[in-house]
Structures are given as C-alpha cells and as structure tokens.
Amino acid sequence: MAIEERTKPELMRQALEGMQAGSNISQLAKELGVSRRTLYRWKDKQLGRKRKGRKLVSRETKLEAEIQRLKQSLANRTWEVDFFKGALQKVEARRRNSGNSGARAFTTKSGE
Numbered sequence: 001m002a003i004e005e006r007t008k009p010e011l012m013r014q015a016l017e018g019m020q021a022g023s024n025i026s027q028l029a030k031e032l033g034v035s036r037r038t039l040y041r042w043k044d045k046q047l048g049r050k051r052k053g054r055k056l057v058s059r060e061t062k063l064e065a066e067i068q069r070l071k072q073s074l075a076n077r078t079w080e081v082d083f084f085k086g087a088l089q090k091v092e093a094r095r096r097n098s099g100n101s102g103a104r105a106f107t108t109k110s111g112e
Contacts, residue, residue, distance in 0.1 A: 012042045019043055
C-alpha cells in the first residue's frame with residue numbers, strides 16, 4: 001500500500017508500533033513519509049501527554065497538580081470550619097455566662 005493511500009490512523013498505528021519495537025526514529029519517519037517531530041507528537045498523544053511551549057506536561061503531572069490544589073483547598077476549608085466552630089463556642093459560652101435564655105442573639109448595647 002502506498003503512503004498516500006494509508007489513512008492517518010493506520011500511519012499512527014504503524015509509527016507507534018515501530019517506536020515501541022525500538023526502530024530507528026529517523027528511518028521510521030522516512031519510511032512513513034512523516035517528520036520525526038510528527039512521530040513524537042503521535043507518541044505523546046497516545047500517552048496522554050501535552051506540550052506547553054517546549055515543556056512536556058504529562059497527564060500524571062496535571063493530575064498531581066490538581067491533587068495538590070484540592071489538598072490546599074481542603075486544608076483551607078478545614079481551617080475555616082475550625083475557626084467558625086471556635087467562634088461559635090465562644091458565643092455560646094458568653095450566652096451561658098450572661099444568664100440569657102438563648103432566646104435572643106448576643107449583641108452589645110448601643111449608647112443606652
């Protein structure tokens with residue numbers, strides 16, 4: 001089958017098989033009629049990696065960054081919950097100490 005007659009998925013499959021088999025990349029690119037860069041792009045795509053400028057960003061790297069972001073968000077929310085629990089405990093303690101029945105919210109007196 002001539003190169004022109006092959007579909008892109010067929011070319012990609014052949015390229016990836018050749019790369020996995022350890023073929024010479026330059027020779028493989030020449031045989032398939034594509035550039036070396038194209039071969040590496042196809043390989044990156046198959047592995048779920050993306051390039052950001054010249055830097056290769058793998059799927060795992062993205063997921064690790066997302067996990068770190070979520071951990072930080074969870075830590076912030078935990079801190080907020082602890083802060084508000086402490087504040088609520090202080091308000092409840094003031095109510096108990098002031099003898100209020102709890103029917104009205106605690107407020108400071110204004111100029112009366």
